[in-house]
Amino acid sequence: MATLRRFLKSLDWTLLSTTVLLVIAGIFLIYSATHMKGDDPWAFVRARFFHLFLGVSAMALLISMDYHALARLWMPLYVVNLLLLFLVLIIGRETQGAQRWISLGFLGTVQPSEFAKLALVITLATHLSSRRGPYRRLRELVPFLLHAGVPMILIIQQPDLGTALVYLAILFGMLYAAGAEPRPLLSVAGGGVALSPLLWLFLKDYQRRRLMAFLDPLQDPLGAGYAIIQSKIAIGSGQILGKGYLHGTQTMLQFVPEHHTDFIFTVVGEELGFVGAVVILSLFLVWLWRAVAIAMGARDSLGMLIAVGVTSMMAFHVFVNVGMTIGLMPITGIPLPFLSHGGSALVTALMAVGLLLNVWMRRRKIAF
Amino acid sequence: MTTDPQRRLTLLRGTVLLLFLVLVGRLWQLQVLQGEEFLRLSEENRIRSYPVAAPRGIIYDRQGRPLVSNRPSFTVSVLPMEVEGSQEFALLGKFLGLDPAEIAKKVEEAARYRPFEPVRIARDVSLEVVTKIEERRLELPGTLIQAEPVRHYLHGSLAAHVLGYLGEISGEELKARRGQGYSMGDLIGKAGIEREYDPLLRGTNGRLQVEVDAVGRPLKVLGSIPPTPGNSLVLTLDAELQRAAEEALGDRKGAIVAMDPRSGEILALVSHPSFDPNLFAVGISAQAWRRITKDPGLPLVNRAVDMTYEPGSVFKVVTALAALDVGVATEKTAINCPGYLRMGNWVFKDWKAHGRINFTEGVAQSCNVMFWILGRQVGAERLAEYARRLGMGQPTGVDLPSEARGLIPDPNWKEQEKGEPWYPGETLNMAIGQGYVQVSPLQVARALSAIANGGTLPRPHLLRSVLSPEGEVLEKVSHGPLEPIPLRPRSLEVLRDGMVAVVTRGTGRSAAVPGLSIAGKTGSAENPLGEPHAWFGGFAPAEDPQLVVVVLVEFGRRGGVAAAPIAQKIFAAYFSEVGLRPAHGTGSSLGAEGMVPQEARGR
Numbered sequence: 001m002a003t004l005r006r007f008l009k010s011l012d013w014t015l016l017s018t019t020v021l022l023v024i025a026g027i028f029l030i031y032s033a034t035h036m037k038g039d040d041p042w043a044f045v046r047a048r049f050f051h052l053f054l055g056v057s058a059m060a061l062l063i064s065m066d067y068h069a070l071a072r073l074w075m076p077l078y079v080v081n082l083l084l085l086f087l088v089l090i091i092g093r094e095t096q097g098a099q100r101w102i103s104l105g106f107l108g109t110v111q112p113s114e115f116a117k118l119a120l121v122i123t124l125a126t127h128l129s130s131r132r133g134p135y136r137r138l139r140e141l142v143p144f145l146l147h148a149g150v151p152m153i154l155i156i157q158q159p160d161l162g163t164a165l166v167y168l169a170i171l172f173g174m175l176y177a178a179g180a181e182p183r184p185l186l187s188v189a190g191g192g193v194a195l196s197p198l199l200w201l202f203l204k205d206y207q208r209r210r211l212m213a214f215l216d217p218l219q220d221p222l223g224a225g226y227a228i229i230q231s232k233i234a235i236g237s238g239q240i241l242g243k244g245y246l247h248g249t250q251t252m253l254q255f256v257p258e259h260h261t262d263f264i265f266t267v268v269g270e271e272l273g274f275v276g277a278v279v280i281l282s283l284f285l286v287w288l289w290r291a292v293a294i295a296m297g298a299r300d301s302l303g304m305l306i307a308v309g310v311t312s313m314m315a316f317h318v319f320v321n322v323g324m325t326i327g328l329m330p331i332t333g334i335p336l337p338f339l340s341h342g343g344s345a346l347v348t349a350l351m352a353v354g355l356l357l358n359v360w361m362r363r364r365k366i367a368f
Numbered sequence: 369m370t371t372d373p374q375r376r377l378t379l380l381r382g383t384v385l386l387l388f389l390v391l392v393g394r395l396w397q398l399q400v401l402q403g404e405e406f407l408r409l410s411e412e413n414r415i416r417s418y419p420v421a422a423p424r425g426i427i428y429d430r431q432g433r434p435l436v437s438n439r440p441s442f443t444v445s446v447l448p449m450e451v452e453g454s455q456e457f458a459l460l461g462k463f464l465g466l467d468p469a470e471i472a473k474k475v476e477e478a479a480r481y482r483p484f485e486p487v488r489i490a491r492d493v494s495l496e497v498v499t500k501i502e503e504r505r506l507e508l509p510g511t512l513i514q515a516e517p518v519r520h521y522l523h524g525s526l527a528a529h530v531l532g533y534l535g536e537i538s539g540e541e542l543k544a545r546r547g548q549g550y551s552m553g554d555l556i557g558k559a560g561i562e563r564e565y566d567p568l569l570r571g572t573n574g575r576l577q578v579e580v581d582a583v584g585r586p587l588k589v590l591g592s593i594p595p596t597p598g599n600s601l602v603l604t605l606d607a608e609l610q611r612a613a614e615e616a617l618g619d620r621k622g623a624i625v626a627m628d629p630r631s632g633e634i635l636a637l638v639s640h641p642s643f644d645p646n647l648f649a650v651g652i653s654a655q656a657w658r659r660i661t662k663d664p665g666l667p668l669v670n671r672a673v674d675m676t677y678e679p680g681s682v683f684k685v686v687t688a689l690a691a692l693d694v695g696v697a698t699e700k701t702a703i704n705c706p707g708y709l710r711m712g713n714w715v716f717k718d719w720k721a722h723g724r725i726n727f728t729e730g731v732a733q734s735c736n737v738m739f740w741i742l743g744r745q746v747g748a749e750r751l752a753e754y755a756r757r758l759g760m761g762q763p764t765g766v767d768l769p770s771e772a773r774g775l776i777p778d779p780n781w782k783e784q785e786k787g788e789p790w791y792p793g794e795t796l797n798m799a800i801g802q803g804y805v806q807v808s809p810l811q812v813a814r815a816l817s818a819i820a821n822g823g824t825l826p827r828p829h830l831l832r833s834v835l836s837p838e839g840e841v842l843e844k845v846s847h848g849p850l851e852p853i854p855l856r857p858r859s860l861e862v863l864r865d866g867m868v869a870v871v872t873r874g875t876g877r878s879a880a881v882p883g884l885s886i887a888g889k890t891g892s893a894e895n896p897l898g899e900p901h902a903w904f905g906g907f908a909p910a911e912d913p914q915l916v917v918v919v920l921v922e923f924g925r926r927g928g929v930a931a932a933p934i935a936q937k938i939f940a941a942y943f944s945e946v947g948l949r950p951a952h953g954t955g956s957s958l959g960a961e962g963m964v965p966q967e968a969r970g971r
Contacts, residue, residue: 036485040546040547043547134372173380176376177373177376177377179372179373179376233406233409233410234410235395235398235399235406236398236399236402236405236407236409237406237407237410237411238399238403239399239400239403239404239407240399240400240403249411269395269398273399274395274396274399274400274403277395277399278392281388281391281392281395284388285384285385285388288381289381289384292377292380292381292384295377295380296374296377304373304377308377308380312380315383315384315387318387319387322391323391323394326391326394326395326398328390328391328394
């Protein structure tokens with residue numbers, strides 16, 4: 001009993017309760033977004049519960065093993081991760097021009113690039129804490145750039161530009177926290193910007209259209225720009241209090257494409273209004289706030305870096321996804337954590353919670 | 369840890385807060401400052417989105433002649449969220465000749481699940497009705513007219529039982545097909561090929577996004593996902609032979625099967641009385657449905673496949689084959705037929721005293737006494753065994769729904785089902801196809817195919833190939849290797865000689881076609897409902913069979929009188945009509961088959 005009480009006390013209840021609230025909100029939003037689809041209104045919600053079960057199990061597993069033990073496995077983890085990403089390119093299932101999924105037969109499909117983000121966080125944290133900073137020169141950053149660069153190239157090949165950008169966010173956040181000086185970091189960023197025209201050549205047609213549509217949505221109102229316009233109309237028309245749960249006309253009529261996955265935030269904006277949107281964003285803010293606090297309280301730099309990696313990843317997801325629905329960001333196709341439909345994403349987000357709790361439970365005893 | 373990382377983490381936290389404020393600021397701009405403008409855009413600048421029905425695949429006969437296609441039509445639907453209340457239902461009811469309360473009920477029910485989807489009220493409405501609705505557009509803001517394809521059975525009732533018909537999907541069907549793209553109000557195949565191959569035929573519905581004005585007039589199309597038409601099917605049926613067979617049967621109740629014994633391809637399949645599937649194409653009215661289901665003639669039932677009958681003397685081919693194969697009889701066997709057979713205290717009466725008669729003549733004259741004697745010697749178990757080897761009393765595996773099983777009884781079965789022993793007299797009854805024996809005309813055709821093709825059991829089938837909407841061949845149905853039945857070739861030869869004698873000088877003479885050697889067997893199956901059912905089953909040319917024909921005429925009394933002449937017309941149509949000869953087979957086999965009738969005519 002005593003150990004159980006001690007265990008429960010050691011959890012971060014603020015982080016956990018915001019997670020629970022976001023997950024519950026996600027179930028309601030997915031129902032609203034999908035109950036008109038197909039002939040079974042509960043199909044997506046049922047799938048959600050199944051994914052939730054998997055995610056909570058994975059989270060429990062991650063809490064149970066010390067993150068130091070996890071870090072010792074970093075080499076095999078890195079190699080397996082690369083193999084999986086490679087496998088996607090070979091046997092992956094193609095939808096809408098991208099090859100992101102591996103079929104597991106009746107269990108459905110998994111998207112290894114989702115889990116790859118966490119693998120990057122863990123392996124890079126281990127790598128960084130084994131070669132301590134501060135890093136003053138660009139040369140010192142090269143091993144880490146390679147570390148993140150190899151899986152990134154595989155992901156770009158899928159092609160999944162959005163997830164590759166998440167990698168960049170994780171890389172920069174962790175490099176900075178590990179003590180990289182602004183100057184070498186800026187030169188990496190500058191080099192990246194200078195090379196971006198090259199990237200244009202590698203983009204698929206639909207990706208170029210999406211970028212152009214972001215710059216000028218009205219130019220192609222029926223194609224890629226359509227989603228942005230409809231998404232803005234949906235969210236804007238929610239006004240302050242929203243049209244009411246299950247009463248959003250834009251999302252119901254399926255004007256907003258992918259509204260149960262990448263565009264789930266349009267349901268929030270249209271049906272729950274500005275108030276609902278701010279409540280959801282505040283939950284994310286509190287979550288991220290706690291995540292940084294966990295990084296600050298970590299026992300060692302390994303724990304701190306893991307927490308920072310998770311924070312960067314989640315912050316990027318939230319900002320880019322919500323930004324996309326309100327016309328601040330181009331359409332990149334990355335999901336909103338805890339809310340978007342999609343099993344791999346939910347399991348990954350819950351595993352991220354598990355990592356944070358792991359670091360928090362094993363923090364040093366002095367509080368500050 | 370130094371304080372430096374803490375400073376950096378604080379900066380990270382600051383970044384998160386800043387991004388949060390940027391998002392909230394933008395939301396404030398969109399939802400609060402510009403919210404009204406966006407609300408107007410979402411409400412006034414209406415965009416509607418409706419499903420666009422996919423045309424079902426075309427069904428062709430083996431020659432590529434279309435049997436079922438689609439024609440354009442108008443469907444009147446109602447958008448539940450846009451309806452102007454009861455006046456609109458009243459007006460629509462007046463135009464469409466429907467009860468406004470019924471319309472309101474239908475719309476309400478559908479709207480509970482999907483308030484934004486149009487609800488179909490009437491399919492295939494006339495142009496006048498469409499004009500009337502358009503004239504009163506302002507009073508009918510929730511009414512929508514869509515162009516939709518309607519199933520068109522080009523030859524009316526021709527091959528109706530094969531083709532089947534459509535109907536609105538039922539709640540149970542919808543449940544069973546969850547997640548397969550079916551939705552409420554869809555038409556789905558309810559019988560025949562339309563049902564068997566519904567997933568191939570139906571295609572995928574598209575969607576249309578249209579901007580409309582305040583009264584629902586479309587202003588412009590914003591985007592569309594075009595529907596994908598269903599795949600087309602090429603059947604094994606030959607429309608000309610089908611027509612000839614239907615005409616030959618005429619108004620009599622009954623069934624006909626014409627099949628290629630080498631492959632199991634069904635060339636004609638008739639069941640009468642029939643119906644016009646066009647009646648169902650737009651959802652049949654309750655009245656018409658009652659009329660057709662209450663009809664004592666059971667027009668919807670496919671008598672060739674879904675019903676079983678006593679085979680009567682047609683079953684003697686099984687008895688004869690068993691007797692030859694187990695060695696009870698040879699072509700030299702001869703018996704004396706005094707017109708009856710005594711067994712214990714019972715006397716079994718034949719229809720005629722044939723006197724001294726040999727095996728071949730016994731088959732030709734359908735001498736009951738001979739088959740009683742042979743049947744008794746073979747025994748019930750082995751009779752049943754041979755009948756089953758020939759596929760009787762079991763589904764043939766034809767690609768049609770609701771196939772009947774039939775029954776081949778044996779002593780074991782009787783004890784288990786009836787709790788009574790098998791009496792010796794029942795073996796005699798079985799030997800001439802009476803008693804508990806029940807087979808479908810299609811099973812008889814399959815059994816005769818095996819006898820005709822030298823002892824392999826084909827799977828009767830109707831699908832020849834699947835074509836994409838563009839006409840590419842997606843799949844060719846191959847009949848695969850046929851199951852060989854353990855039989856001695858000599859047994860088949862002797863039986864075939866007997867069956868040829870049936871048509872040349874026996875009970876089936878009225879099936880004879882000059883110049884064509886036909887092997888056959890007649891039957892008159894007693895039944896408690898009235899006159900015996902008349903059967904004829906046969907194949908031709910006897911030496912190289914290409915066509916099996918089975919005819920059943922309900923209450924036709926004598927097979928040789930009622931059924932054989934119908935078979936004669938079908939054989940004649942198939943083997944002599946110039947237009948029909950190439951109908952059979954394709955490519956290299958065509959020449960060889962074309963030769964036969966000419967050769968026959970020359971004799």
